[in-house]
Amino acid sequence: MEITVLAFGIAKDIFGRESVQISLGKNTDIASLKEILEEQYPKLKELASYMIAVNDEYAHADIVINTGDEIAIIPPVSGG
Amino acid sequence: MIDILLSTEPLDVSHCINLVQSPECGGIDVFIGTVRSQTKGKQVVRLEFEAYERMAIKEMRKIAEQAMDKWPVHKIAVHHRTGVLQIGEVPVMIAVSAAHRDAAFDACRYIIDTLKQTVPIWKKEVFEDGEVWVAAHP
Numbered sequence: 431m432e433i434t435v436l437a438f439g440i441a442k443d444i445f446g447r448e449s450v451q452i453s454l455g456k457n458t459d460i461a462s463l464k465e466i467l468e469e470q471y472p473k474l475k476e477l478a479s480y481m482i483a484v485n486d487e488y489a490h491a492d493i494v495i496n497t498g499d500e501i502a503i504i505p506p507v508s509g510g
Numbered sequence: 511m512i513d514i515l516l517s518t519e520p521l522d523v524s525h526c527i528n529l530v531q532s533p534e535c536g537g538i539d540v541f542i543g544t545v546r547s548q549t550k551g552k553q554v555v556r557l558e559f560e561a562y563e564r565m566a567i568k569e570m571r572k573i574a575e576q577a578m579d580k581w582p583v584h585k586i587a588v589h590h591r592t593g594v595l596q597i598g599e600v601p602v603m604i605a606v607s608a609a610h611r612d613a614a615f616d617a618c619r620y621i622i623d624t625l626k627q628t629v630p631i632w633k634k635e636v637f638e639d640g641e642v643w644v645a646a647h648p
Contacts, residue, residue: 438562439632440643478648483630486565502562502630508644509559509566509590509631510543510602510622 431456433495435467436502441480444473454495460484461491467503480505512574515589516567521600530585535607539614541622543602545595555636559592559601562630566590569629577606577621581613588621590631601633 433452437445452466460482468474481504482489488504495501513529515521523542530538545557574586587605595601604621608614633644 436562438560438630439634440646443643477646483562483565486562486568488628502565504562504630505632505643506645507626507628507630508633508646509561509629510626 431497433497433499433501435463436500438502439505439508440477441474441503441505444471458495459491460489460493460495463495463501464491474503478506511585512571512578513585513587513589514567514570514574515587516561516563516570517589517591518593519591521589521591521603523600523603526587526589526603526605529587530605530607532584532607534609535584536609537611537614538605538607539611539618540606541602541604541618542600543622545597545599545601547597549635552637554597555638556597557595557601558634558636559590559595560632560634561590561592563592565630570625573621573624573628576624577617580620581608581617582610583608583613583617586617586621588625590625590629592631 434449436449483502483504484499570588584607589603591601604618606614606618635642
């Protein structure tokens, strides 16, 4: 399946755009998605940390991604 | 009562305070974040804030709800700005009313500290000679 990964902050600079399309196999979890993203965008590994959000919620590593989920990459936040 | 706002417009400090006023309350604790002119001795030209809007609003509300559960407070307003901010402008403002001041102080402190850790908002510092996303790298 094809998913769209939204990018914010420095992740947008790393991707060079506001979102990217990624092709995933069935039952891909967050941990695997991070591996795939890091392979395509090695600069992600240089970040202090980053989280993945699924449908507006921080997602644990074992959460499985479904078609239609809104996926976003959340680099270290710095609001306030 | 919880009032959450994420806005590209300048934050209205007195409006935010008025929102949490209540006859049952003995006090209002207010935190106002302001844009500082220097970071680590380097002159800042401006800040640029970006948010994952829907999630940011959701996370700000969660924090306010947690504060309501933890302390006997009446009303909470959490307002955050996005876009380009100049030195001295207000990117964030929190107002908490309570019958007694301890709860208001504690809740307000908890809200700003947690907001800085969990709410998906990002700040870019722009200098004369470059720019950096705050906290991005170790």
